[in-house]
Amino acid sequence: MRAFVIDGPRSGRVAEVDPPTPGPGQVVVDVTRVGLCGTDVELFAGTMVYLQSGDQRAPMVPGHEWVGRVAQIGPGVTTVEPGRRVTGDTMLGCLRCDRCRNGRHHVCDDRFEIGIRGNWPGALAEQLLVPATALRELPGSVDDAAAALVEPGGCAWRAVEAAGVGPGNTACVYGPGTLGLLTLHFLVARGVAVDVVGLDATSLELATMMGANAVHRAGSQPNTRYDAVIDTSTGADVPGTALRHVTPSGRLVLVGVAETPSVVDLRQVVIGDIKVIGILAASAGLDATIREFSTRQIPTDLLVGATVALDQVADVLAGKRPAHAGPGPKIQVDPRQGDQ
Template sequence: MTDAMRALVIEGAGSARVQAVDVPVPAAGQVVVDVHRVGICGTDAELFTGELPYFAQGKSRFPLRPGHEWCGVVSAVGAGVDEAWYGARVTGDTMLGCGSCRRCRAGNGHVCADRHELGITGWPGALADKVLVPAASLHALPDTVDDRAGALVEPGGNAYRAVAAAQAGPGRRVLVCGPGTIGLLAVAFASVAGAEVHVLALDSRRRELAGKLGARRYWMATDPPRDTYDAVIDCTGDEDVPSAALALVDPGGRMVCIGLSPRPSHIDTRDLTLGDMTAVGILGASAGLAPAIAHYGDGRVAPGDLAAVVVGLDQAAAALAGHVDAEPGTKIHIDPRL
């Protein structure tokens, strides 16, 4: 009889359940990881509802197995993989490029035209007892990064890249729009980089958490800031925010877009040009994973407060459907061992 394990399968829009699936066997260059923690994020929720734009583009299809914010321990290695990985605590990249195209050779595998996205497009994700991944995608976790922080490396990598694109540093003022997980982590990374960080939100529910992570001011949409900033980072999924955010960027400043809206967003390129501004889009955490781990490992950024609720795999479907309560601004983590 084939060995089986448990995995969450989204069978169609609004329908998900834990099923028995075959235990993965690593091929050459691959490893199998025993999953310890997996974060539920907005992308997973949109996979569950079928609202993720990837479905319309043919990149995602049902049934699928989600989970791309994860950490665990390597339990099997394939041919050609360094045996030192066996038993290592790891996390890994979501963006799995082909490895041979021009973009991959240039170090831009996260935008490879033939990439897989773990748990999103064609590669089974980590909401399972075990996950199969390429060894080349692994990042080792130091002992100072516990499982809770380990499963926050992927959103942390996204946030770090956004903050780097904003050129956050001493003497610079940065506005973060949208204090979700990535937005709050962007606050933390920008703050430790030396920037003065403000937050713009729809309500006040995340004010305390934003302040704990380094925000100097917390504005709400009903009373937005009247001044401008060296950089604005849009972490929302609101199609109206980019045009409004552009008006808050200083001439010569930068607007960074990492949020994805379900409908097209619009900005007036005349404002962009006449303000001599730079607009940057951020896709994926790849280049930010190692810096995020370093910041977590030495304590510069402490992300643990962003994952206050941990439940077992049997509650993963309920979590995707929004039926597991969590404090505003915090993330639900799944531990398949529970």
Template sequence: MRAFVITGPGRAEVQEVEPPTPREGEVVVEVERAGVCGTDMEFYSGAMTYLHTGDARYPVRIGHEWAGIVREVGDGVDPAWLGRRVTGDTMLGCGRCARCGAGRQHLCAGRYEIGIRGGWPGALAERLPVPARALQPLPDAVDPTLGALVEPGGNALRAVRAADLAPGERLLVIGPGTIGLLAALIAAAQGVQVHLLGLAERSLDFARSLGFTRAWTTPPAEPFDAVIDASNGPDSPALAVDAVEPGRHVVFIGLSADPSLVDTRRLVLKDVTAVGVLSASGGLAGAAGLYASGQVDPRPLVAATVSLAEAAMVLAGERRPEWGTAPKIHIDPRLP
């Protein structure tokens, strides 16, 4: 089968590789759609932290935002999965440790991460092996585009839940990228008043095109009932703490390449609850349900769908003018 393989910093190619065979407890999915995110771009550039900690090494087969159809099942897997449209959890815990037993498999010390950690192959390929326990069935109303947005949507949903807001309350989302915009869409669907903060008017103009008229390069002075930092700016976490109303919640889901500093005295003196969100684990079903019901439609976030042969261009940050300013690019491995 064809798969996109990153062989080193700035080097990648579409290769013919052996198709996966399902092991016990696994299925093989025919990939319909896969999303490209900042983590994938860091693997391509060589900046990804896991490459320096030993949790990942080249060659890497990326792709953890995906949707597809179950085509094979291994021993011990219910054959009813065959032919079902699915997505799945990126985080694959060992299933034996205390964290996995407590439902925190996404924090398992020995976990694999699809397309990211431990060498588990990703979804920028025609077929993908996945443990059946990680599968999330997709409703009929969730097409391949929406299906590949369930994983980032699950991240965003967990961030919105952690913000702990009631309808009518004010939320500031720092960073109008894919996760920030998904969080904004989910919060708005719950009746929250959403404000977005970004650096570039180009990205803020796109946010305004989605109906978010409160989009700023400088936030209003009045404190917010919650702040979600979905940016990669090292100064954003401190800004989030400064911008939140005392006694409320700040949610950190973005990651900076450089250490970001927060004065814990501010957290204490404002009695702020700070929450970190890692992964969509626990949020996949909720995101799929929001899409299926029509409460949230994230399809405008997808600028284009391209082939595996065009993935390297996308990972290098190149964009065609006709794609516009939407933040997400999808890959369809079935395209020639």
């Protein structure tokens, strides 16, 4: 089968690789759509922290935001049948440790992360191997473009849950990329007045179209305090700035990960009685996100800029936006395009 393989920093190619074979408890999925993520960019650039720690290494097949149909099932699989349309959890815990047994498999020390950690092959391929326990079946009301947004949507949903806001509250989202716009979507659905701070005028315009109360260019936002501030950006300076905009007894939720450490004055946390919450992975938010997407249409026309073939992935990861792309920040891939 064809897959996109990263051989090293800024070196990627479409290659013929052996198709997966399902073992006990596993399934093989025919992939129909994959979203490219900032994590994939970091893996391609060679800057991702797991490459430094040895938890991931080249060659690798990335891709963890996906949708497809079950093609084969392995021995012992009774929960899903061939032909079912599915997405799945990125985080694959050992299922033996205390964290896994207590529903915290996403922070299992021995976990794989599909396309990211432990060299479990990712979804930028025609087929993907997945444990049946990680699968989530999809209703017909969630099309492929939306289904491939379920993983970042799960991260956004968890961030909004952690923010603890609702009607009558205010919030600010830093970073109007895909994750930030999905966070905005869920906040607006809960009746929260949301301001958005970002660097790019096009992204801020999308935030306005998706219901932001106000948008501000980074560095020029007013000295407003909010009940919750959610950082979905990758700016190392943002957490310190965001903290200053949290109202006393409010919450700062951190979802984005910068390439370098952030410097934050933690005295402000104590003096302001502020809760600071970190969010890793979509796992606990996948089911809720699928329900939300099935009942309240996600604006994929605003979020997804283009869908490309595997042959174009290297250019996109290198920062070259497809010529035909719309304004949406997310680029998705159809691995079936350009089959040889």
